Amino acid sequence: xxxxxxxxxxxxxxxxxxxxxxxxxxxxxxxxxxxxxxxxxxxxxxxxxxxxxxxxxxxxxxxxxxxxxxxxxxxxxxxxxxxxxxxxxxxxxxxxxxxxxxxxxxxxxxxxxxxxxxxxxxxxxxxxxxxxxxxxxxxxxxxxxxxxxxxxxxxxxxxxxxxxxxxxxxxxxxxxxxxxxxxxxxxxxxxxxxxxxxxxxxxxxxxxxxxxxxxxxxxxxxxxxxxxxxxxxxxxxxxxxxxxxxxxxxxxxxxxxxxxxxxxxxxxxxxxxxxxxxxxxxxxxxxxxxxxxxxxxxxxxxxxxxxxxxxxxxxxxxxxxxxxxxxxxxxxxxxxxxxxxxxxxxxxxxxxxxxxxxxxxxxxxxxxxxxxxxxxxxxxxxxxxxxxxxxxxxxx
Amino acid sequence: xxxxxxxxxxxxxxxxxxxxxxxxxxxxxxxxxxxxxxxxxxxxxxxxxxxxxxxxxxxxxxxxxxxxxxxxxxxxxxxxxxxxxxxxxxxxxxxxxxxxxxxxxxxxxxxxxxxxxxxxxxxxxxxxxxxxxxxxxxxxxxxxxxxxxxxxxxxxxxxx
Numbered sequence: 001x002x003x004x005x006x007x008x009x010x011x012x013x014x015x016x017x018x019x020x021x022x023x024x025x026x027x028x029x030x031x032x033x034x035x036x037x038x039x040x041x042x043x044x045x046x047x048x049x050x051x052x053x054x055x056x057x058x059x060x061x062x063x064x065x066x067x068x069x070x071x072x073x074x075x076x077x078x079x080x081x082x083x084x085x086x087x088x089x090x091x092x093x094x095x096x097x098x099x100x101x102x103x104x105x106x107x108x109x110x111x112x113x114x115x116x117x118x119x120x121x122x123x124x125x126x127x128x129x130x131x132x133x134x135x136x137x138x139x140x141x142x143x144x145x146x147x148x149x150x151x152x153x154x155x156x157x158x159x160x161x162x163x164x165x166x167x168x169x170x171x172x173x174x175x176x177x178x179x180x181x182x183x184x185x186x187x188x189x190x191x192x193x194x195x196x197x198x199x200x201x202x203x204x205x206x207x208x209x210x211x212x213x214x215x216x217x218x219x220x221x222x223x224x225x226x227x228x229x230x231x232x233x234x235x236x237x238x239x240x241x242x243x244x245x246x247x248x249x250x251x252x253x254x255x256x257x258x259x260x261x262x263x264x265x266x267x268x269x270x271x272x273x274x275x276x277x278x279x280x281x282x283x284x285x286x287x288x289x290x291x292x293x294x295x296x297x298x299x300x301x302x303x304x305x306x307x308x309x310x311x312x313x314x315x316x317x318x319x320x321x322x323x324x325x326x327x328x329x330x331x332x333x334x335x336x337x338x339x340x341x342x343x344x345x346x347x348x349x350x351x352x353x354x355x356x357x358x359x360x361x362x363x364x365x366x367x368x369x370x371x372x373x374x375x376x377x378x379x380x381x382x383x384x385x386x387x388x389x390x391x392x393x394x395x396x
Numbered sequence: 397x398x399x400x401x402x403x404x405x406x407x408x409x410x411x412x413x414x415x416x417x418x419x420x421x422x423x424x425x426x427x428x429x430x431x432x433x434x435x436x437x438x439x440x441x442x443x444x445x446x447x448x449x450x451x452x453x454x455x456x457x458x459x460x461x462x463x464x465x466x467x468x469x470x471x472x473x474x475x476x477x478x479x480x481x482x483x484x485x486x487x488x489x490x491x492x493x494x495x496x497x498x499x500x501x502x503x504x505x506x507x508x509x510x511x512x513x514x515x516x517x518x519x520x521x522x523x524x525x526x527x528x529x530x531x532x533x534x535x536x537x538x539x540x541x542x543x544x545x546x547x548x549x550x551x552x553x554x555x556x
Contacts (some may be wrong), residue, residue, distance in 0.1 A: 075437065075464050132528075135439075139535070143436030263534060271515045273506060283511065283538050290534035297528055361516060372527040 036114055047369035055079060063106045075142075079134045093124045093306075095193035103195045110180055120193040126306035127247055128192050128199045130298035136291050137198060140205035143291075145284050156223055156277045162349040163274055166340035169228040169267065170222035173337045175214055176230055177262070180238040181208035181292065184254050188247045202295065209288040216281050229336045237331035240324055248303045249317065253324045255296025256373055263289040264366040265341070269360075272344035293373065300377040318384055325386045333392055356393055363391035409551035412494065413449040413487070415472060417552065418458050422467035424546035431542060432465040438539040439463055440532040443473050445484035457482075460543075462536070467543070480529040481522055483510070491521040491554050494547050502548040510541050 031038070048055060061067070073081050083089030088104040098120040101107035107114075122128050130136075159167065185203040192200050221227045241258060244250030266289055269282035300317075307313035324383020331337065338359065339352065346355030369391055374381040398428045425432060432438070441461045450456035457473035473479065485493075496508040506512070514520035524530035533540065 139437055139439075145534075212527070267511055267515045267534070269511065270511045276503070279506060279509065283509075283541065286511070286534050287537055288530045293533055294528055294535070358516075365517065369527065376527050 033188065034190065035103050035115060037115070041113065053055075060106075063108070065104055070072070075138075078138050079201070080138075082383050083134070091125060091126050091129070091198075092195055095120070095125075095195040095238065097195060098123070098193055100194055103197060117193075119190055122188065122191045122196075122247055123193060124306075125196065126303050127186070128196055128299065129302050130199075130295050131302060132294055132298050133202045134198050137202040137205060138297055140202065140209065140288075140291055143287060144205075144208070145212070146281060147212050147219060150284065151216065151280055152277055153219075153223065155275070157275045159224070159347070162343060164225050165228065166220045166343040166349075167278065169336060169340040170223045170344065171217040171224075172228045172230065173234060173334075173340075174217040174262075174265075175221065175227065176234050177238060177258075177331070178210050178213040178217065180241050181259060182207040182214070184241050184244075184250055188250070191247070198253060206292055206295070209221035209292070213285050216285065218384065220278070220281060231331075231334045231336040233330040233334035234337070237328045239390050244324070245320070248300060249320045249324075251296050251299050252317065252321070252379075255292045255326055256300060256377070257296075257321075257325065257370055259289050259292045259296065260373060261328070261366055264362060264369065265291055268341060268362055272341070274344070297373050297377050309333075314379060317379060318381075322384065322386055325381075329387055338393075349353055360391040360394035363394070364389055409553050411446075411552055412552045413446045413456050413458070415458055417547075418444065418460055418467075418548060419472045420432060421546050422460065422470050422506055424549055425465075425467050425543055427528050428542070428546065429465055432539060435539045435542065437464055438536040440480040440529075440536060441478050442533075442540065443476075443479035443482040443484075445473075445482055446490055447484055447486045449490075455484075456469065457484075462539070462543075479524075480526075480532045481524040483514065483520060483522050483533070485513070485520040485553070489513065493520075493544070494552055497545055498548045498552070500548070502545045504545070510544065511537060 006289075065085065068085045068087065070077060070085045072078075091103075097103075097107060097111070097115045098118075099114045100117070101110070101114065132166040158164070180331075186207050189200060189203050189207075194200070218227070237258070241250055241254045244253055263286055266282045266286035270279050270286065273279040273282060304310060304313055304317070336355075342352045342355030342359050343349055344355065345358040346352050367385070367387055370387070371382055371385060397494045398475050410420055439462060441459055443457055443459045445455055445457040446521055447455050459475075459479055460467050460471075461469040493504065493510075493513060497504045499505075510520065514522045522530065522533050524533075
């Protein structure tokens with residue numbers, strides 16, 4: 001190789017400036033020239049300290065809910081226990097404190113000096129609240145499990161190739177779809193003000209659950225043979241969730257419909273599992289998924305109940321669901337999902353037809369469960385549901 | 397991973413179905429508190445129905461109230477609305493499941509778990525008038541499975 005040709009293959013030198021030059025410059029300008037209230041606070045505090053004085057204003061309890069101590073219940077000190085203490089449990093219909101100051105603290109006197117978090121846009125309680133969110137949060141913490149330790153991995157048995165491939169493909173699907181239920185809440189978590197701390201707390205547990213699901217299915221696939229095929233149909237369904245225009249719409253599509261269907265897959269997974277390891281995985285996951293579904297149902301119910309224009313809100317949700325259901329359906333008709341499930345249900349590649357028949361029955365049940373959950377939320381989809389009651393292969 | 401391993405030696409036999417049989421499970425749940433604490437809270441009222449388990453092969457039902465990590469109340473079902481969900485099956489199905497759990501010393505085989513037997517609606521049917529309350533069966537599935545798995549710790553007598 002000549003010197004000339006080897007020089008041509010060299011990568012270009014990095015740019016002279018820092019890689020984040022523009023962003024750092026903006027940050028500097030923002031805090032040095034525009035948002036400079038912090039400097040006044042710093043100077044005020046420094047000046048007092050130079051004078052050798054203490055403030056001790058924080059010991060004044062005039063505007064605090066001081067002295068009404070929370071008492072633990074039999075299961076420890078829960079959010080419900082502390083919310084029962086006057087001054088702490090009133091959740092506003094609309095959050096006006098758009099910073100990190102805790103609900104129930106003395107914060108009003110300082111509000112003018114506090115910077116606002118511009119991204120806190122879900123200021124209405126009806127946009128994220130569900131009446132079961134406190135219960136679900138405490139339950140989520142109590143029912144956490146560990147995908148490394150709580151699954152009897154050493155008992156994993158080698159399966160015939162068709163069943164192992166089907167199991168690994170199902171796990172590939174689940175690995176692909178699970179973390180949308182982490183990314184979607186993450187996208188909205190930062191938009192929810194601190195006054196709705198119970199919702200934020202629950203959403204964080206959902207993200208932890210989904211991280212664990214993604215982990216356990218990835219581990220199961222790689223321990224059994226490997227990950228198999230990703231699918232475009234899955235990706236479009238996930239895109240429909242991530243791009244939902246509002247938190248409630250996305251939560252409906254993700255938690256109520258999507259996770260409801262995945263809950264059915266987990267139940268089927270437990271039923272068709274060919275090893276105790278797989279049974280344990282699916283049983284653990286279905287418990288987590290059912291919590292997310294419960295939040296989705298009551299979040300939608302709360303949104304509709306509190307809407308000042310209920311009928312208009314329902315119609316808007318219908319328009320969204322008309323599209324969302326169809327896109328979600330794309331994932332649930334993909335060969336990379338339907339066929340492995342049929343092989344596992346039937347008991348082998350040679351019994352895939354029987355498996356498809358069984359799956360048709362489960363399809364009907366899953367759609368009916370979805371419609372029941374919609375009814376429970378006060379959002380009847382029975383007349384408008386775009387997901388057929390009969391599976392597409394059952395209609396032929 | 398913690399599971400219950402049971403031996404039936406030296407433990408008094410109990411008839412199924414009977415309130416005493418379910419009360420024994422409740423007692424075993426208290427005895428196995430560490431396992432249930434590991435699994436997490438269970439807060440629900442489950443109704444267990446044996447479709448032909450009563451007099452003249454009529455339905456027989458018991459309600460078990462779970463709170464935190466224990467079954468705090470076990471009684472004959474006289475208030476349907478109290479139950480969050482009902483798990484119902486024929487005596488033959490219950491018997492097959494219980495005997496299978498006993499055979500596995502507290503762990504059913506792949507085709508005798510509560511979820512396996514109920515997922516398609518038969519031979520076990522899990523139902524509720526309220527889908528949210530029915531979802532509790534899923535939310536606490538592992539705890540409910542361990543609750544019935546404990547039946548391997550004693551001998552069960554079935555009617556002829």
